[in-house]
Amino acid sequence: MTATLPYSRTLSKQLVGRGTWLFTRPAANSPLLRVSCNCTRSGERPYSRRTYLNRVSGYKHARTYATATEKPASRPKSHTGRDPPKRRATTLTKEAKPAKKTTKKPKKKAVKKAKPKGRKPLSKTAILQKQRQDAADLRAAALLQEPKQLPQTAFTLVFVEEAKKGGDVKSNAGEASARYRNLSPEEREQYNHQANLNKEKNIEAYKRWVQSFTPLEIKKANNARKLLAKKAKAAGKKTKFLSIKDDRSVKAPQNAYSFFFTDRHKSGDLKGMSVGESGKLVGKEWKSLSPSEKKPYEDKAAADAARYEEEYKTVYGVDSPRSRKRTS
Numbered sequence: 001m002t003a004t005l006p007y008s009r010t011l012s013k014q015l016v017g018r019g020t021w022l023f024t025r026p027a028a029n030s031p032l033l034r035v036s037c038n039c040t041r042s043g044e045r046p047y048s049r050r051t052y053l054n055r056v057s058g059y060k061h062a063r064t065y066a067t068a069t070e071k072p073a074s075r076p077k078s079h080t081g082r083d084p085p086k087r088r089a090t091t092l093t094k095e096a097k098p099a100k101k102t103t104k105k106p107k108k109k110a111v112k113k114a115k116p117k118g119r120k121p122l123s124k125t126a127i128l129q130k131q132r133q134d135a136a137d138l139r140a141a142a143l144l145q146e147p148k149q150l151p152q153t154a155f156t157l158v159f160v161e162e163a164k165k166g167g168d169v170k171s172n173a174g175e176a177s178a179r180y181r182n183l184s185p186e187e188r189e190q191y192n193h194q195a196n197l198n199k200e201k202n203i204e205a206y207k208r209w210v211q212s213f214t215p216l217e218i219k220k221a222n223n224a225r226k227l228l229a230k231k232a233k234a235a236g237k238k239t240k241f242l243s244i245k246d247d248r249s250v251k252a253p254q255n256a257y258s259f260f261f262t263d264r265h266k267s268g269d270l271k272g273m274s275v276g277e278s279g280k281l282v283g284k285e286w287k288s289l290s291p292s293e294k295k296p297y298e299d300k301a302a303a304d305a306a307r308y309e310e311e312y313k314t315v316y317g318v319d320s321p322r323s324r325k326r327t328s
Contacts, residue, residue, distance in 0.1 A: 142224035143213065143244065147205045150198035154191035155180050206245075215248045216316045250315050253308040256297035260286055 122130070151157045159176035163169075183191070210218060225241040232239040254262075261282050264270060270278040286294075305322070312320040319327075 138224050138228060141220055142228055142241065143217070143221040144241075147202075147209045149202050151195060152199040152202060153195050154183075154188060157191050157194055158183075210244060210246050215246065215250075216318070218244050218246045219249065219316065248315060250308060250311045253304040254301060256294060256301040257286055259297045259300045260289075260294075 151160055155176065158180045159172065162172045162176040162179065165172075167175075213221070222243045225243060229239075229241040232241070264282050264285070265278070270281070273281070309320045309323055312318075
């Protein structure tokens, strides 16, 4: 008889030592050893080796693990005559999906427009340079480079001759004065004749110089000269800037009072009076006039204003300041 028993290694050693049966031990795949024993009773013929191996192999392939036993089906409960309770239909409510959080898009920060940078204050050097440039532009507009004038008097001719000899101005002036007083009639006549010729030459040269510019340029030059004279006076200087004489310039219009004042002086009634006295008297007379008496002078003033605007446009090529004020 051959059996396979689950013994541990230690127990199998004890059985082999104590028992009278023959135990054999194949290789085990688990901590519990499969021990095969070959037991024969006395008087029985032992199995052959082939029969032994066949039986042992059968035991080796036998199931040695526990299996779950199926429970018998329970009997149905006795019918009580009552209908089984109906199952309530459970309506599966779909779980509401969590509302998506509306994440507000971050608003773009409005880019503030860079404020225009204010102009930096000019330095002292820049201010001085600007003042110098403005003064140079003003002097250039004033047309100060007039043609040189020849001596126009006999004394000036004598002084120029003495200055050519050398020396300072004071000594030359003294010598010229002494010489001029001692001139003979023939010499004086000769100097006077030369002075008259020089005067005519100066007039011609000045006229050519003036006509080399337009009437508008001459007008602007006179305005610049007036401004220069004003600045010189404010600075305490005695420099004079004479206006350029131009026959092409347009005369300013007169008002009604100017025409009345001219008529009163032409009458001869104001002879022997100073300018201040005659002015006060004419002013009182003008105020005492009735509107009908002022009407002729006002008509003259209106006609003169129309003449001025027409000539201004013709000569200067632009509208008069009065007409520009009315249109603006």
